[in-house]
Amino acid sequence: xxxxxxxxxxxxxxxxxxxxxxxxxxxxxxxxxxxxxxxxxxxxxxxxxxxxxxxxxxxxxxxxxxxxxxxxxxxxxxxxxxxxxxxxxxxxxxxxxxxxxxxxxxxxxxxxxxxxxxxxxxxxxxxxxxxxxxxxxxxxxxxxxxxxxxxxxxxxxxxxxxxxxxxxxxxxxxxxxxxxxxxxxxxxxxxxxxxxxxxxxxxxxxxxxxxxxxxxxxxxxxxxxxxxxxxxxxxxxxxxxxxxxxxxxxxxxxxxxx
Amino acid sequence: xxxxxxxxxxxxxxxxxxxxxxxxxxxxxxxxxxxxxxxxxxxxxxxxxxxxxxxxxxxxxxxxxxxxxxxxxxxxxxxxxxxxxxxxxxxxxxxxxxxxxxxxxxxxxxxxxxxxxxxxxxxxxxxxxxxxxxxxxxxxxxxxxxxxxxxxxxxxxxxxxxxxxxxxxxxxxxxxxxxxxxxxxxxxxxxxxxxxxxxxxxxxxx
Numbered sequence: 001x002x003x004x005x006x007x008x009x010x011x012x013x014x015x016x017x018x019x020x021x022x023x024x025x026x027x028x029x030x031x032x033x034x035x036x037x038x039x040x041x042x043x044x045x046x047x048x049x050x051x052x053x054x055x056x057x058x059x060x061x062x063x064x065x066x067x068x069x070x071x072x073x074x075x076x077x078x079x080x081x082x083x084x085x086x087x088x089x090x091x092x093x094x095x096x097x098x099x100x101x102x103x104x105x106x107x108x109x110x111x112x113x114x115x116x117x118x119x120x121x122x123x124x125x126x127x128x129x130x131x132x133x134x135x136x137x138x139x140x141x142x143x144x145x146x147x148x149x150x151x152x153x154x155x156x157x158x159x160x161x162x163x164x165x166x167x168x169x170x171x172x173x174x175x176x177x178x179x180x181x182x183x184x185x186x187x188x189x190x191x192x193x194x195x196x197x198x199x200x201x202x203x204x205x206x207x208x209x210x211x212x213x214x215x216x217x218x219x220x221x222x223x224x225x226x227x228x229x230x231x232x233x234x235x236x237x238x239x240x241x242x243x244x245x246x247x248x249x250x251x252x253x254x255x256x257x258x
Numbered sequence: 259x260x261x262x263x264x265x266x267x268x269x270x271x272x273x274x275x276x277x278x279x280x281x282x283x284x285x286x287x288x289x290x291x292x293x294x295x296x297x298x299x300x301x302x303x304x305x306x307x308x309x310x311x312x313x314x315x316x317x318x319x320x321x322x323x324x325x326x327x328x329x330x331x332x333x334x335x336x337x338x339x340x341x342x343x344x345x346x347x348x349x350x351x352x353x354x355x356x357x358x359x360x361x362x363x364x365x366x367x368x369x370x371x372x373x374x375x376x377x378x379x380x381x382x383x384x385x386x387x388x389x390x391x392x393x394x395x396x397x398x399x400x401x402x403x404x405x406x407x408x409x410x411x412x413x414x415x416x417x418x419x420x421x422x423x424x425x426x427x428x429x430x431x432x433x434x435x436x437x438x439x440x441x442x443x444x445x446x447x448x449x450x451x452x453x454x455x456x457x458x459x460x461x462x463x464x
Contacts, residue, residue, distance in 0.1 A: 003425065003428050004429055004432050004434045004438075007422070007425045007428075007429055007438070008434075010421040011418055011421045011422060011438075011442055014417040014418060015414065015417060015418045015446075017417065018413045018417040019414070021413065025391070025392055025400065026400055026401070028392055029397060029400050032397045033397045033398075033399065036396075036397050
């Protein structure tokens with residue numbers, strides 16, 4: 001074998017080795033990538049399961065607390081009120097004040113109990129529950145409200161009603177606290193592709209999508225994080241935008257067949 | 259040969275046509291311009307257009323080209339901690355050996371053993387680059403990264419030329435030599451420049 005042939009074999013060998021190395025690296029990296037994606041998916045699924053369990057536990061606790069407040073503390077306070085009304089009239093003014101305080105406490109407990117576990121939602125559905133929430137806001141006197149859910153004729157599936165109610169409740173709470181709004185309107189729309197859309201329009205100071213994304217990554221912002229988590233579970237989306245009328249709109253869309 | 263020299267311009271043109279560049283890409287551009295000038299000078303001397311002492315030009319251009327490639331690799335973000343020290347150490351070591359070789363040879367001719375040494379060191383850089391790319395904490399699609407294409411080009415070119423330089427003295431008188439030079443040096447040179455041009459089009463650094 002001549003030296004020329006040996007050199008040719010050597011060169012061919014080196015080039016083949018280089019190609020082999022490149023192929024190995026690309027192939028290996030693809031495998032690592034696939035493994036990484038599968039690991040992330042498994043992690044996400046696990047986190048989602050954990051979230052479902054946590055939220056179910058949370059809802060159960062809230063429901064128990066609500067019934068305790070309504071059935072036990074509420075009844076006790078009503079009994080005290082009754083006893084006070086039948087007591088001797090040595091100091092009528094004091095008794096009247098006590099009765100007033102008791103009325104306030106009973107009202108507060110009832111509201112709290114409704115917030116923790118809305119019976120309206122359970123019995124009459126999401127649309128009525130949201131409408132009832134808006135009527136409570138309207139009663140405060142400083143905010144005008146509008147509600148439209150004409151396309152919702154049937155009760156929605158239970159597994160989406162409660163998370164959606166909590167999302168709307170959290171958004172309304174945030175709007176009342178931070179936006180300084182004077183009017184709010186909610187429109188619920190059943191879309192053809194078997195999804196539900198809830199549009200909340202308000203004239204206060206609104207968020208944009210970038211701020212929302214930034215907030216959920218920050219520490220704190222528990223309310224927004226809970227909205228994000230619930231939407232993840234529902235496979236839904238949320239969009240914040242400023243309209244031409246300078247009002248802000250929050251659109252929530254979620255599929256109905258979970 | 260003319261194709262091989264002309265192909266240097268492909269990545270240069272690509273560089274100026276792509277808008278976003280990484281800092282390390284500038285070293286590649288300097289490398290390309292040096293290679294292009296180097297090839298033009300050699301061509302001019304070969305065609306007897308200019309009469310210059312070829313030895314000084316070859317030696318200085320080779321060292322310069324080699325050091326630029328070392329700078330390019332040293333500039334990569336993935337070479338951290340002890341990896342970052344390996345590249346300057348190898349660069350200095352290979353340059354000293356090359357200078358020792360040409361001084362002992364009294365600058366008389368093209369020092370192919372020194373060239374083979376440079377090829378070997380660049381192959382080591384490429385392997386280190388691959389190791390670091392593969393061992394990243396967050397995996398990425400390698401084909402989408404700029405660095406991957408550059409090291410593929412360098413690896414193919416320098417590993418092909420390694421044997422050619424080692425046995426240059428023995429095979430250069432042979433009739434097969436021009437064909438071998440064309441297929442190994444020129445074709446791989448064109449492939450290298452195509453890969454570098456692709457690397458300039460990639461938006462992701464490593």
